[in-house]
Amino acid sequence: MIRFPSGAGVKLALLGPAMAAIAGIGLLSIMDAVIKHASASHSTPQIAAMRYVCGTLIAFAVFRALRTPWPSRATLRPHMWRSVVVAATALSFFYALAVLPLAVVLALSFTAPIFIALFAALLLGERPDRTIIFALVLGFAGVLVVLWHEVEGAGAGNAWGLAAALTSAVTYALSMVALKSRAAHDPLPTIVLLQNLLPAFIIVPLAVPSWTAPAPSELGTFLIIGALGTGGHLLMASAYKRADASRLGVFEYTAFIWAVGIGFFAFAEVPSMSTLAGAALIVGGALMASRRPSSAPEPDVEIGP
Structure with missing residues (x-):
C-alpha cells in the first residue's frame, strides 16, 4: 500500500490502480456530459476557465484538509x-x-490510449508487452464497431471539431504520461491542485473577450463540474502513481461504458446491439490488460523543458 504524505492515506490507497482509473474516468465522463450541457450557453474558453477556477477552489480545500506541504520551486x-x-x-x-x-x-478521444502507449515508450522507456498491445487493438476495435457510422457521418461536417477532438486525444495522452513522471515524486493533493490552478491562469485571460455572466443556477453547475474534475483527477493520479501508463491507457475505453450508463439512466437511451457488441470488446480489452501483474518503477526521466 502506498504511504501518502501528511495522513493522505484516505480510501484512495485501498483501490487498485485499475479500479481507481475506471472510477476516475467515470467521474470525468459525467463531467463531460455536464460540460456539453453548459456549452449551449457559454463559450468554450469561459467553460474551461470556470471549470478550472471551481476545480482550484475544491482542490485547495482538499490540499489544506490533508495538510499537504507547500510545493517547492x-x-x-x-x-x-x-x-x-x-x-x-x-x-x-x-x-x-x-x-x-x-x-x-468519444470515438476520436479513444485514440488517446494508443498515444499514451507511444509516448510512454518514447519518453518513459516503458515497453508494453504483446498482451497490452493486443488489448489496445481489441478495445479500439470495439470503439469502431459502435461508432463507425457516427464518425463517418460527421467526417464532412465540422472539420475544425474533428481536428480539435484529435488534438485533444494527443495532448491528453501527453499529459497522462507527464502525470506518470510526476506521480512517483509528488503528493496527490499537490498534483491535483496544480493541475487546476496553473491551467486556470492560462485559460482565464482567454475567456475574457467572450465572457457572459452566468446565472446563479449556472454557478452551481460550474461547481459540480469542478468537483467532478477534481475527484476524477485525484483518482487518476492515484492510479498512475502505482501502474505503468501504457497499462492504464487501455482503461480509457471504459469511458464509453460510462457514457452508455449515463445515457440510459439520465436520458432513457437504450443501447443497440452494435453498442453492446462493441462494449463487450472494450471490456474484454480492459480485463485482458488488468489480468497481468505490473510493476511500476519510478521513472528516472523528467518530461518537459
Whole structure:
C-alpha cells in the first residue's frame, strides 16, 4: 500500500490502480456530459476557465484538509509545463464537445490510449508487452464497431471539431504520461491542485473577450463540474502513481461504458446491439490488460523543458 504524505492515506490507497482509473474516468465522463450541457450557453474558453477556477477552489480545500506541504520551486517547474498541455487538452476537447455529437467526440478521444502507449515508450522507456498491445487493438476495435457510422457521418461536417477532438486525444495522452513522471515524486493533493490552478491562469485571460455572466443556477453547475474534475483527477493520479501508463491507457475505453450508463439512466437511451457488441470488446480489452501483474518503477526521466 502506498504511504501518502501528511495522513493522505484516505480510501484512495485501498483501490487498485485499475479500479481507481475506471472510477476516475467515470467521474470525468459525467463531467463531460455536464460540460456539453453548459456549452449551449457559454463559450468554450469561459467553460474551461470556470471549470478550472471551481476545480482550484475544491482542490485547495482538499490540499489544506490533508495538510499537504507547500510545493517547492523545483516541483512547480514541471507542473507549469504540464499545465500548458492540460489547458490545450481542455480547450480543444470542450470545443469538440460543443460542435460535435458526444458519440463522435468519444470515438476520436479513444485514440488517446494508443498515444499514451507511444509516448510512454518514447519518453518513459516503458515497453508494453504483446498482451497490452493486443488489448489496445481489441478495445479500439470495439470503439469502431459502435461508432463507425457516427464518425463517418460527421467526417464532412465540422472539420475544425474533428481536428480539435484529435488534438485533444494527443495532448491528453501527453499529459497522462507527464502525470506518470510526476506521480512517483509528488503528493496527490499537490498534483491535483496544480493541475487546476496553473491551467486556470492560462485559460482565464482567454475567456475574457467572450465572457457572459452566468446565472446563479449556472454557478452551481460550474461547481459540480469542478468537483467532478477534481475527484476524477485525484483518482487518476492515484492510479498512475502505482501502474505503468501504457497499462492504464487501455482503461480509457471504459469511458464509453460510462457514457452508455449515463445515457440510459439520465436520458432513457437504450443501447443497440452494435453498442453492446462493441462494449463487450472494450471490456474484454480492459480485463485482458488488468489480468497481468505490473510493476511500476519510478521513472528516472523528467518530461518537459
